[in-house]
Every structure is written in structure tokens, then in C-alpha cells.
Amino acid sequence: EPEVTQTPSHQVTQMGQEVILRCVPISNHLYFYWYRQILGQKVEFLVSFYNNEISEKSEIFDDQFSVERPDGSNFTLKIRSTKLEDSAMYFCASRVGGLYNEQFFGPGTRLTVL
Amino acid sequence: SQQGEEDPQALSIQEGENATMNCSYKTSINNLQWYRQNSGRGLVHLILIRSNEREKHSGRLRVTLDTSKKSSSLLITASRAADTASYFCAPRGSQGNLIFGKGTKLSVKP
Numbered sequence: 366e367p368e369v370t371q372t373p374s375h376q377v378t379q380m381g382q383e384v385i386l387r388c389v390p391i392s393n394h395l396y397f398y399w400y401r402q403i404l405g406q407k408v409e410f411l412v413s414f415y416n417n418e419i420s421e422k423s424e425i426f427d428d429q430f431s432v433e434r435p436d437g438s439n440f441t442l443k444i445r446s447t448k449l450e451d452s453a454m455y456f457c458a459s460r461v462g463g464l465y466n467e468q469f470f471g472p473g474t475r476l477t478v479l
Numbered sequence: 480s481q482q483g484e485e486d487p488q489a490l491s492i493q494e495g496e497n498a499t500m501n502c503s504y505k506t507s508i509n510n511l512q513w514y515r516q517n518s519g520r521g522l523v524h525l526i527l528i529r530s531n532e533r534e535k536h537s538g539r540l541r542v543t544l545d546t547s548k549k550s551s552s553l554l555i556t557a558s559r560a561a562d563t564a565s566y567f568c569a570p571r572g573s574q575g576n577l578i579f580g581k582g583t584k585l586s587v588k589p
Contacts, residue, residue, distance in 0.1 A: 408579040421576055468577060472521040
């Protein structure tokens with residue numbers, strides 16, 4: 366069964382460093398999302414992406430964040446200068462399209478900022 | 480906000496019993512999805528119910544949706560220890576993103 370994959374599973378970085386989190390959505394899906402979950406808290410929406418552009422973003426998704434689909438398969442989230450409070454689990458999700466489609470989530474990347 | 484709010488926050492039952500979790504949300508939706516999350520792991524999609532549906536079944540799962548009350552419920556029948564996890568409802572609004580609540584933490588004791 367097709368699934369969303371994410372790499373790495375765990376990323377440790379120093380404060381101020383740039384990180385790139387990678388996702389491979391399900392191949393025929395057209396809509397892509399990033400969410401994050403700080404330990405013990407809710408899953409929070411960051412950004413949605415369709416047709417090579419951001420379709421919606423939350424207040425969390427400030428200028429330090431960017432997303433890209435550099436080729437036909439990868440979907441990346443870049444944090445330019447990480448802060449301690451960026452430590453969280455980051456989930457990528459994708460869906461086919463249309464109003465009713467399920468969003469399928471990847472296993473997540475645990476980002477630890479020291 | 481379309482945020483789903485689950486109730487109860489925690490539920491502890493014996494294996495074989497049924498577990499019912501409730502969800503309320505605030506605005507109109509296109510659909511509502513339920514997810515499961517094992518501790519420290521990813522979100523597993525369980526079921527999607529559309530706004531024009533009232534009930535949906537998938538194996539031991541039964542989901543209901545009452546758009547007039549802006550509420551949904553997830554019933555897990557004949558629970559197993561492996562069902563121990565946190566369960567989230569996620570309403571989906573017109574923009575496509577899902578809004579998660581704090582979830583219900585289900586503990587099924589063998």
C-alpha cells in the first residue's frame with residue numbers, strides 16, 4: 366500500500382542552524398501539507414501546498430520557514446535559523462485532491478534543537 | 480475555528496468493552512476525519528465521514544456525524560489492548576487543512 370515517507374526520522378541540530386526535512390508524498394497525490402506537534406501538545410497545521418505554490422499557511426509558518434517541491438517526488442520543509450522552540454515532531458501529509466479525500470500522514474521527523 | 484475538541488480527554492476500559500469518544504467542532508465542514516496516534520508515533524488515518532453522511536463503519540469502528548449539533552463520535556467495539564492510543568478528530572474546512580484537538584487518550588487493559 367502506498368505511504369508517505371519522511372527522512373530523517375530524527376534530526377538534532379544546534380540553535381541557529383538551517384535544517385531541511387524531507388517528505389515523499391504518495392505518488393498520485395496533488396495536495397501536500399506540513400504539520401508539527403510539540404511534545405505533549407496538539408498537532409498544528411503549518412502549511413499547505415498545491416500546484417507548486419503555498420495555498421494556505423498558519424501564523425506559525427513565518428519567514429523562517431519555507432517549502433519546496435524540487436522535483437516530481439520530494440516535498441521539503443526548510444527552517445532557516447532554528448530556535449529551541451522549533452523542537453517538535455514534524456509531519457508531512459498528502460491527499461489526492463477534491464473535497465473529500467483523506468489526508469495520509471508520514472511517520473514524522475523528530476527535530477531536536479539544542 | 481474548526482478545531483475538533485475530543486471528549487473525554489482520557490478513557491480507560493477493559494479489553495472486550497466498547498469505547499466511545501466524542502468530538503465537537505465550531506463551524507461548517509466538508510468532512511471530518513478520525514486519526515489514531517500511538518505514543519511518539521505518526522498519525523494513522525482511521526475513517527473519513529462526509530458532511531452529507533450520518534454514519535460510517537469500518538471494521539470495529541463506527542463513526543457518526545451530526546452536523547446540526549456539530550458533533551461526531553467514534554465507537555470502537557470489542558476493544559483490544561492494541562487499540563491503546565490517542566484518538567483525534569480533525570474537521571476539514573474549505574481551505575483543506577485539518578485542525579486537531581487535544582485528543583482522547585484511550586487505555587485498554589488486558
